[in-house]
Amino acid sequence: MTRVLVPSGALGLNYDQTALERGLAAKPDIIVIDGGSTDSGPAYLGQGVSKYARASIKTEWAGLMEARAKAGVPLVIGTAGTCGTDSAVDWMTEITKEIAAEQGRPLRLAVLKSSQNPKALATRFAAGKVDPLPNAPDLDADTIESCTNIVALAGAEQIRAALETGADIVIAGRTTDTAIIAALPLMQGCDAGGAWHGAKIGECGALCATNPQSGVVLLDFDDAGFIVTPLADGSKASPHTVSAHMLYENSDPFILYEPGGHLDTRQARYEAIDETSVRVTGSQWVPSERYTVKLEGARIAGFQVIVMCLLRDPRYVENAQIWADDIKSKCDAKVRDRLGLRDDDFTIELRLIGHSASFGPLETERSDPIEIGVLGIVTAQTEDLTGEIGKMLNPYLLHHPLTQEEEQPTFAFLFSPPELKRGAVFEFVLNHTLALDDPMSAFRLEVQDIG
Amino acid sequence: MVKLNEIAEKVRTKNAGPFWLTIDIFCGSETSFDIVRTHLSPKDIAACFDTHTNQVKVFEMPDLHVVKYSLPRPAIQGTPEDRDMHGASWAVLVGLIEIRT
Numbered sequence: 084m085t086r087v088l089v090p091s092g093a094l095g096l097n098y099d100q101t102a103l104e105r106g107l108a109a110k111p112d113i114i115v116i117d118g119g120s121t122d123s124g125p126a127y128l129g130q131g132v133s134k135y136a137r138a139s140i141k142t143e144w145a146g147l148m149e150a151r152a153k154a155g156v157p158l159v160i161g162t163a164g165t166c167g168t169d170s171a172v173d174w175m176t177e178i179t180k181e182i183a184a185e186q187g188r189p190l191r192l193a194v195l196k197s198s199q200n201p202k203a204l205a206t207r208f209a210a211g212k213v214d215p216l217p218n219a220p221d222l223d224a225d226t227i228e229s230c231t232n233i234v235a236l237a238g239a240e241q242i243r244a245a246l247e248t249g250a251d252i253v254i255a256g257r258t259t260d261t262a263i264i265a266a267l268p269l270m271q272g273c274d275a276g277g278a279w280h281g282a283k284i285g286e287c288g289a290l291c292a293t294n295p296q297s298g299v300v301l302l303d304f305d306d307a308g309f310i311v312t313p314l315a316d317g318s319k320a321s322p323h324t325v326s327a328h329m330l331y332e333n334s335d336p337f338i339l340y341e342p343g344g345h346l347d348t349r350q351a352r353y354e355a356i357d358e359t360s361v362r363v364t365g366s367q368w369v370p371s372e373r374y375t376v377k378l379e380g381a382r383i384a385g386f387q388v389i390v391m392c393l394l395r396d397p398r399y400v401e402n403a404q405i406w407a408d409d410i411k412s413k414c415d416a417k418v419r420d421r422l423g424l425r426d427d428d429f430t431i432e433l434r435l436i437g438h439s440a441s442f443g444p445l446e447t448e449r450s451d452p453i454e455i456g457v458l459g460i461v462t463a464q465t466e467d468l469t470g471e472i473g474k475m476l477n478p479y480l481l482h483h484p485l486t487q488e489e490e491q492p493t494f495a496f497l498f499s500p501p502e503l504k505r506g507a508v509f510e511f512v513l514n515h516t517l518a519l520d521d522p523m524s525a526f527r528l529e530v531q532d533i534g
Numbered sequence: 535m536v537k538l539n540e541i542a543e544k545v546r547t548k549n550a551g552p553f554w555l556t557i558d559i560f561c562g563s564e565t566s567f568d569i570v571r572t573h574l575s576p577k578d579i580a581a582c583f584d585t586h587t588n589q590v591k592v593f594e595m596p597d598l599h600v601v602k603y604s605l606p607r608p609a610i611q612g613t614p615e616d617r618d619m620h621g622a623s624w625a626v627l628v629g630l631i632e633i634r635t
Binding site: 121122123124125126216217218219220323326327330331332333334335336337384385387430432434440441442443444445446447448460462508509510511514 | 548549550551552553554556558560582583584591593595597598600602604606608610611612613614617618619620623624626627630
């Protein structure tokens with residue numbers, strides 16, 4: 084049997100200290116936490132930075148390093164620093180070394196890196212090693228080479244290699260959310276279907292139970308399946324909450340693709356063991372013929388400036404769409420004329436907040452708001468151009484009248500200047516897999532002994 | 535004609551990675567599950583998002599009284615056209631779909 088303690092769905096979201104103590108008292112074989120996701124958008128991968136505050140990461144990680152020392156077992160973080168690039172792994176390693184010095188404990192650190200060299204990947208693409216997943220954008224070598232960061236998602240094999248170094252702490256770059264949990268149970272011979280299914284159920288912490296924000300769960304893996312037990316007060320798992328978690332952020336609720344195969348939960352059985360724990364058996368692991376890892380890549384899509392104003396005059400609120408459409412057509416023409424740009428060199432979009440900003444043309448309801456926020460979004464290929472276009476948009480958002488006859492209106496700006504530079508904006512360009520002859524060939528593993 | 539959110543207990547939408555949106559309709563009872571399963575179609579979901587029916591995948595989980603749909607995101611996550619980074623607000627639009635019972 085392998086006992087895995089998961090403190091929360093992500094480092095940075097905090098965990099229940101009392102529940103963590105309970106988990107330590109249960110003598111886990113490993114403590115595992117996820118550090119990232121693509122869910123906050125492409126900027127983190129594009130820039131190679133964390134979405135959480137350094138002080139939050141340091142506080143929570145120091146608590147887990149204490150817990151690891153108490154339990155005397157390995158501590159693993161996957162997708163360090165939100166995006167799992169080498170830069171994010173280095174950031175996490177630096178924080179870990181600071182804490183190790185403050186706690187005064189020697190450590191063996193295994194660092195697994197997942198970043199891919201765009202030029203080298205373009206060569207692998209040309210060799211037919213890169214394949215699209217459903218709804219992948221079109222890809223060519225230039226697109227790959229234009230990425231600011233590309234990562235490959237490590238699976239259980241690479242985490243296993245890191246654990247086999249005898250590391251006290253594993254800091255991994257991009258991994259699948261599940262691989263960090265499944266790795267040790269797989270190493271110790273637990274049922275593979277159960278290992279991957281349990282990993283999927285536990286990867287968001289207590290989201291598979293009631294009181295979902297409490298975080299801490301314990302997973303017991305064996306030769307037929309797994310048991311999940313949330314550890315915070317008031318957090319209970321039931322066959323309903325556990326099986327429903329397979330829906331969460333999954334396009335297919337029964338099949339989950341991982342490096343080296345896929346999980347099939349169609350035959351899984353969920354049984355309540357008591358009021359808080361659920362046992363799951365019958366999940367299948369289906370190995371694939373080729374070993375593939377998923378790729379994520381982001382590149383600069385352009386630069387943005389946003390400008391905001393408020394409409395409160397009832398006549399303008401009522402006619403906001405007509406007003407915004409008129410501004411857009413006039414400002415587009417001015418940009419073409421004065422900057423010599425073509426239509427596909429820039430975009431100006433006016434989103435009417437309080438009117439249709441959530442769904443745009445797909446909105447099916449209308450109401451009568453008392454005010455509307457107008458968010459002007461300017462996108463172009465350079466920072467200078469977005470600055471110029473933002474300043475051309477400014478006078479329209481301040482003074483544009485519905486009719487030529489009326490007195491010049493003035494709308495509310497919130498700031499001076501009202502244009503806010505967003506800088507570079509990023510886009511995800513890869514939804515592909517990379518075939519590997521050797522699972523470690525796209526990853527680098529380093530061992531560091533500290534103190 | 536009733537709206538989906540008058541029948542279902544909860545409608546949830548989330549990203550399933552940067553390229554897919556997934557819709558979980560928690561019907562709350564067998565009766566509601568049967569109505570949703572038989573009267574809401576991939577065509578309705580496609581119309582709601584102005585996409586093609588063949589882009590919409592449907593899954594039924596009778597034990598949970600859940601009908602799930604997955605489709606390409608209305609815009610790839612984080613592109614200038616994207617209106618909701620985490621894809622959760624679309625649930626409201628789906629809940630407003632009218633169902634002929």
